[in-house]
Amino acid sequence: xxxxxxxxxxxxxxxxxxxxxxxxxxxxxxxxxxxxxxxxxxxxxxxxxxxxxxxxxxxxxxxxxxxxxxxxxxxxxxxxxxxxxxxxxxxxxxxxxxxxxxxxxx
Numbered sequence: 750x751x752x753x754x755x756x757x758x759x760x761x762x763x764x765x766x767x768x769x770x771x772x773x774x775x776x777x778x779x780x781x782x783x784x785x786x787x788x789x790x791x792x793x794x795x796x797x798x799x800x801x802x803x804x805x806x807x808x809x810x811x812x813x814x815x816x817x818x819x820x821x822x823x824x825x826x827x828x829x830x831x832x833x834x835x836x837x838x839x840x841x842x843x844x845x846x847x848x849x850x851x852x853x854x855x
Contacts, residue, residue: 757798757811761824770794777801787824791817 757777762769768790772780782797784790791813798811813820 755809759794759798761820763824770797787821788817791820 756774757772757780758774759770759777759780760773762771766785767783768785768787770780770782770790772778777798779801780794780797782790782794784793795811795813799809802809802811815823
C-alpha cells in the first residue's frame with residue numbers, strides 16, 4: 750500500500766490512566782504522546798506531528814480530521830462498565846485517528 754504523505758494514521762491507546770497516541774503509519778513513525786488528560790494528549794499530538802514533520806524536512810502542518818469532541822465521543826465505547834467499587838478493570842483497546850495535511854496557509 751502506497752503511503753499518502755498528506756495523511757498520518759495514529760493509534761489511540763488508553764492505558765493505566767494515561768491517553769497514548771502513537772504512530773500507526775510510516776509517516777507517523779516515532780510519534781508517542783501520553784498524558785492523563787485526554788484533551789491535552791489530543792492537542793499535543795498535533796504539535797508533535799508537526800514537529801516530527803519539521804525535523805524530517807517535510808514541513809507539513811497537520812490538523813486532526815475530527816474535532817476533539819467527535820474523537821472523545823468515538824472512544825467512549827472503549828471504556829468498560831465498572832461492576833462495583835471493589836472491581837478493578839484494566840482499560841484496553843485502541844482506536845485509529847487520522848491527521849490530515851492542513852490546507853490553510855499559515
